[in-house]
Amino acid sequence: MALVISQAPKLDIEGTRWVEIAPGVKIQVGSAANPKFKSHHAMIQRHQSIVDSRYGVGTEGFDPVNAEIPDIESMDDMLVDLVCKxxxxxxxxxxxxESPGVDTPYTQERAKLLIGLRPDVYFTALQVATDIATRAEERAKETAKKPSTPTAGGVSGQASRARKRAGSESVLRA
Known part of the structure; x- marks a missing residue:
């Protein structure tokens, strides 16, 4: 006799979805709730905040002609890298x-080239990733509201008192 143990599905914050971006062309999109994505995104935001502060972006002292600014990796490039990764x-x-009719394997560098040609792919991927994360969060909230199903085990409750071992004494102090 064979036994099968089925498990309840996990809340899928790392779920994926295939999205058609052109006839016959699909991309697989992951969730924006992925901890690695969120961490990397926060790091980019901190970097941008430091750069903005350093050059006085948004203040009267900001000078867009500053020679050092073009040397800093642009926020756009960092975000495209993030999405491709x-x-x-x-x-x-x-x-x-160079190879028509032959699918090319996915790489981050090729994805950046695709986004350079089709910027809408970037926005589509972000929108779908956010949707996946939102749906996972909604499922988590729904699951949290549901009562637990009863089990076949015995009733749980207060544990019974432990017995004193023979020869052991208990001392009560006031």
Whole structure:
């Protein structure tokens, strides 16, 4: 006789979804709730905040002609890297011009090239990633509201008192 133990599905904050971005072309998108994505995104925001502060962005002292500013990696480039690393996970139907008819494997560098040609892919991936995270959060809230199902085990409650061992004494002090 074979036994099968089924487990309740986990709340899938790292779920994925395939999205068609053109006829015959799909990208696999991961969740924006992925802890690695969230951590990397927070790091980029801190970096940008430091750069803004250093150059006085948003103040009267800001000078966009400052020679050092172009040397700093742009926020756009960092966010595209972030999406290519943590949000877009794979694709189907993408070909290189040198090899028509042959699907090219997904890499972050190729994904950056695709986003350079089709910036809408970046926004589509972010929108889907956010939707996946939102739905996982909604499922978690729904699950938290449901009462636990009864088990086949015995009734739980207060534990019975432990017996004193023979020869042991208990001392009460006031």
């Amino acid at each position: 943590h949000i877009i996970l794979d694709w189907e139907g993408v070909e290189e011009a």
